[in-house]
Amino acid sequence: MNAEISTPTAELVQRLSATPRGARLARRLVAHQLATWGYPHDSDLNYTAQQLTAELAANAVTHGRVPGRDFEVRLVLLAPANTLRIEVSDARDDRRLRFAREAGAEAEGGRGLVVVSLLARTWGVAERDVGKTVWAELAL
Numbered sequence: 001m002n003a004e005i006s007t008p009t010a011e012l013v014q015r016l017s018a019t020p021r022g023a024r025l026a027r028r029l030v031a032h033q034l035a036t037w038g039y040p041h042d043s044d045l046n047y048t049a050q051q052l053t054a055e056l057a058a059n060a061v062t063h064g065r066v067p068g069r070d071f072e073v074r075l076v077l078l079a080p081a082n083t084l085r086i087e088v089s090d091a092r093d094d095r096r097l098r099f100a101r102e103a104g105a106e107a108e109g110g111r112g113l114v115v116v117s118l119l120a121r122t123w124g125v126a127e128r129d130v131g132k133t134v135w136a137e138l139a140l
Contacts, residue, residue, distance in 0.1 A: 010037055010077040016057075018065040018090070023057035026073045030086065033075055045138060048119050049075075049086060052136045055112040056088035064090025064131065077140070083121075084138045091131040 012033045016022035030053040034046045041047075053073065060071040069091035076085045116123050120136035 009079045012075040013072065014074075015070040015072050018061050018069060018071050020061060022071065023054065023061045026057040026071075026088070027054045029073065030075055034084075037077065039140075045084065045140065048138060049084060052086050052116060052119055052138070053088070055115050056086065056134050056136065059112050059134065060088050060090040064092040066091040066131075082140045084140055085135060086138075087133050087135040089128065089131060089133040093127065093131050 027050050031050050039046045072089040074087040123136040126133045
């Protein structure tokens with residue numbers, strides 16, 4: 001057995017409507033699930049996970065929305081890496097990710113991935129057959 005391989009010890013997968021309401025529900029769902037797993041709502045981990053989920057879900061709803069398609073939130077506790085992984089998948093793969101430096105200084109948006117890069121231990125993008133998954137990891 002390879003000790004380097006992380007295996008899920010707990011997992012939540014939920015599809016939500018690609019609307020602002022769906023993005024709000026994603027954040028609340030993550031907060032509730034983490035509390036169920038023993039990370040209270042007022043803990044730093046739960047709060048940070050909520051922030052990451054909010055940014056990733058908002059991006060999925062704003063930039064990854066395809067009419068008639070949902071987005072998916074996946075929350076996984078990985079052992080022995082002692083890591084929480086948050087994944088948000090959308091159905092759109094024709095738009096590349098943009099950072100704030102590519103958005104104008106006066107732009108109202110475009111800073112979500114900067115927030116993700118500051119809060120997450122690591123993050124990235126995985127291509128899918130349909131769409132993409134943006135993921136972020138936090139140490140437990």
